[in-house]
Amino acid sequence: MTVKDFQKGIRRYLVISIFICLTFSKPIISLDYQHYEKWVENFFIKNFQNNFNTEFIKNIIKKSKLKKNDFYKIDKIVNKIHDKDFINPENYFDVNKLLIRSQKAIKLSENFETELNKIERKFEIPKSIILAIWGVESDFGNAKLPFSSLKAIVFHIYREKRKNYFMKELKSILLIIENKKIDIDKILGSSYGAMGQPQFMPSNYLKYGIDYDNDGKVDLWDSEVDILASIANFLSSFGWEKNLKWGTEVTKTEKFPCYLEGPDIKKSIIDWKSYGIMPFDKNSFQITPYSTKTSLLMPKGEYGPKFLVTKNFYVLKKYNFSDFYALYVSTLANLIEGEKLFKGKWVKTPKLNHKKILELQHSLTKKGLDVGELDGLIGFKTRRSIGKNQEELKQRITCYPK
Secondary structure: OOHHHHHHOOHHHHHHHHHHHHHHOOOOOOOOOOOHHHHHHHHHHHHHOOOOOHHHHHHHHHHHOOOHHHHHHHHHHHHHHHOOOOOOHHHHOOHHHHHHHHHHHHHHHHHOHHHHHHHHHHHOOOHHHHHHHHHHHHOOOOOOOOEEHHHHHHHHHHHOOOHHHHHHHHHHHHHHHHOOOOOHHHOEEOOOOOEOOOOEOHHHHHHHOOOOOOOOOOOOOOOHHHHHHHHHHHHHHOOOOOOOOOEEEEEOOOOOOHHHOOOOOOEEHHHHHHOOOEEOOOOOOOOOOOOOEEEEEOOOHHHOOEEEEOHHHHHHHHHOOOHHHHHHHHHHHHHHOOOOOOOOOOOOOOOOOHHHHHHHHHHHHHOOOOOOOOOOOOOHHHHHHHHHHHHHOOOOOOOOOO
8 A cells, every 4th residue: 555545535535544643643832931949949849849858959940940041942953853853764774973982982982991801791682782772872982962961851851741750750860969979060961861871771770871981970971981881781670691692684475464573573593494485694593403493674664674573682772762772783783893884785765764664554454453552663563464455455665655
């Protein structure tokens, strides 16, 4: 089914589509600063005055307020991030940036060779993966951290998007400040409050942050060894398996339907071979038992590279839930290790956006197909439903709209 076919049904579902778009798209009207400062004061007094002493709360109120210019700046950035292209993979995987980052990482791996070797042995996470995450999250510390994480988190509670989530993170950052784990003015991060070079939210800082240089504090801003060890500790805590590759690129015949991809469909490498799914690199799973369970990943259906991925790929998704993110980190790690970029090409298709995908998801849901969340993103459940719908309509099964 083409995007045009889906657009023909818009009128039929206009009321529900409008509701969905209002629910998931960015706000048309930006937030108003008029009541913000008073709200901050009332918010902390109402929610935290019984948990902390008066002087602490007074200081937190003062340190939590964005100035008017910064308030509108963060509002603009958040809305812009919402519109960032996480749908069309050919735009996400910038080959030049990948190559530049891999060269930076290789140089840094030489500069921190001793430290990285020790961290790799201790946490059993490959150096290439640790460096790749560092590169993606903050360009190895070169990316600007524009906001106080405390202010950013309070802003999101005021914004009332994922309020419960940000309330949990606020409690964590207050514990960090109260226990003087890091100076309050140094806790800089992103517009969502993710802290330091590895972009840890406060709860993850408390759980997985490592004081690797033994100076009495977990410094994710200026201590490279704390940063590298904390990334490794995070992945280790979620069950990264030593000596197991994240995955490998494969070839696939179109006879095997693309709607059989996804993390809930696991087969051994030998079983996938029986279906005609073969690694490009015959030696990619050389030290991996053929009984190892893997899943088929097709981020753009039949219009892009295809992969068999192991449990370690899904450990990477604990850092960021996006398939694109985990694949980008994995690809960058491969380049750091001296491997080549994937061989399959991203075939250009009509550009999609959140609104079009939401309409598509709604149309598929009305047909009884499972698209997962109505989120305006083409996850594996949406791709599978597209493929099954195409099969029902006797169209070419691509698992991606065109």
